[in-house]
Amino acid sequence: MKVSFSEEDEHFRTEIAGWLQDNLRGEFEKLRYRGGPGDEHMYPQERQAWEQRLAEGGWTCVGWPQEYGGRACSIEQQVIFFEEYARAGAPGRVGHIGEGLAGPTIIAFGSDEQKAKYLPGIVAGTQLWCQGYSEPGAGSDLANVKTRARFDEARGKWIISGQKVWTSLAHESDYCFLIARTDPDSVAHKGLGFFLVAMDQPGVEVRPIVQITGTSEFNEVFFDEAECDAADIVGAPGDGWKVAMGLLGFERGVSTLGQQMQFQNELDQVVALARENGAAADPVIRQRIAKAHAELKIMRYNAMRMLSGQSGGDGSLQKEALIYKLYWASWHRSLGELAMDVMGPECEILPAAPYELSRLQAMYLFVRADTIYGGTNQIQRNIIAERGLGMPKEPRGNA
Template identity: 55%
Template sequence: MEFGFTQADEDFRIEARAWLAEHAEEATDRRSWERRLGAAGWIGLGWPQAGYGNRTATLTQQVAWAEEYARSGAPPRSGHIGENLLAPTLIAHGTDEQKARFLPPIAAGEELWCQGYSEPGAGSDLAGVRTAAVPRPDGRTFSVTGQKIWTSLAHEADWCFVLARTEPGSVRHHGLTFLLVPMDQPGRIEVRPIRQMTGTSDFNEVFFDGAHAEQAVGGVGDGWRVAMSLLGFERGVSTLAQQIGFARELETVVRTAVQTGAARDPVVRERLVRQWAELRTMRWHALRTLGGSGDPGAPSVAKLLWAGWHQRLGELAVLVRGAAASAGPADWSASSPYRLDAAQHLFLFTRADTIYGGSDQIQRTIIAERVLGLPREPKGAV
């Protein structure tokens, strides 16, 4: 397999780098930054056609953009879920009317999305969702009642795509529908932030009480197929940009190890070298996957690789700090806001890496059943 960058790709990279260098510091908040990206056509590069206000780009050019974005220090993206998850799903399964309604605002950075999949009793076991949707008299819209949890960016989102049960009495993956729900419904939708160990609230609980759902993507009752298709888009080009961020974090840990003297310990040195080597391995795996390996287990392998790697990096970040890693900032006081330095935040946040986005156990089950052909795990087994 050959995966290289042509001169046209490098020219594209130079253009992206120059644009980011000029505009990244202009970002005052994440929503206005999305609009600026959209106005320049940088949202939707991976969509198969233009016409929605987006540019189009080859796969290697998408990789170049993602890497340059990560290197630029530009703000974290708020539009990732709409651009990289919902949009490809609409392109694959949506009607012409749905594409015309939702793709242009995503490309313009005007409408932000969140994902309504996990529930308190249906996280990794997504087929166990209980959120119900009842058809309204018009026969086209639905009334949604239930709860979703771990909903990233729900507090900022304009819309939520929701996997709901539309057939009473149905079980598992039967009777589910993929619905599009506007979030601005006071009294019908409540968003409650979930406070994490880091003191931040990136995730939320979302409660639906007769909320209005306007669209069903892929048809009523076909939600499982659409939902699984969406998950196939979840780990693509963005993983390479993620690895640029990982590399910066690793550089900081190595620099700290040298400054504190921890690097003189041969065991610490071996762990740092292993982190570097594994990060290179992850990059080549990602490139191989993007190059069309056809391996159905590749996304699960990628998740297992980076989640464990990042968690071990968090452990190293506090290890090389020594006792200082247990202390608060020098200017901390009991009346100050809850604050962590970068190493402490990395350690605490990465404790969840092997759980969210599909736990390690789920990824191993997928590989065992879909790639190795091993017997399926009995449902309901402890």
């Protein structure tokens, strides 16, 4: 146990803080505090330019091994990186799906050819990724994937047809990693393949989904005989579920720390508003803010405990990780309610027409999605009970 940062780590902090201060200005000044969840539709081009600026400074993929272009930062340094990134108000990363999900999956399960082909573009911030898991009939029942992949011997390619949905950043992405059924007679998690598919081709169509915020971050993606090179299946046909589940572990990894710093920024904004409009004098509001503060600290300590477990290899990561999604999503949804109660009657009024929400109003609406995507609260509780506690599985029909 050592809950502090070393001198070397503090030096690292000075370095990243200074770099951000020097670079988050000029053309990038307007990106401060923009492009996070609920705001991802804002400034996509500028944010990709920012991604490339980060790459020039060596600040993408900081936790990746050096052989793949990463910085091989320790867990502590990654924590510091995400803290300083959020503290500076640096924008939501358009490259986060590549850096946090696609890249680590390719590193863990991909071929040397795939590593050579895809990792440099992620590190350089030149190639963006999206995730093709959910389908209209495969939400909570994720294994109920209907998208098909058949190998065309003549063309030497995989041919992919089907529909994906709730795909973040699909319209900005160069590649999609997706799961599709390689064995047409299979059901559930058997007979799936994990594919790396180029988005810019005739067989791929992206349609934005308008959300209750009036903006679009999620999309529907239609694959109609889309092509995928024979070399772009990760693992063997039939391994898709194993690869996809391996990836979910990365999703709960170190990137959660950046998310928590964003939560801290939002909570800071709620506190500032409460001071400004007098809500801070209300003892009920004060208690709720104090509770939110305490719970956010719990999340941070546990994330660090979880990650240090990972680095120390005591094997405790998995069960702790099961709890995290339920906890943060529920916390964030409550923060939205708290923010509106702090705003009081003014929470009904939008800053501008047509339907332009303030940051806190957008947050209040967007957090409704947090308890749904990436496994609903109900699915999370089932996972905690069944995998964490070892309770009997719920009857789930015949599919």
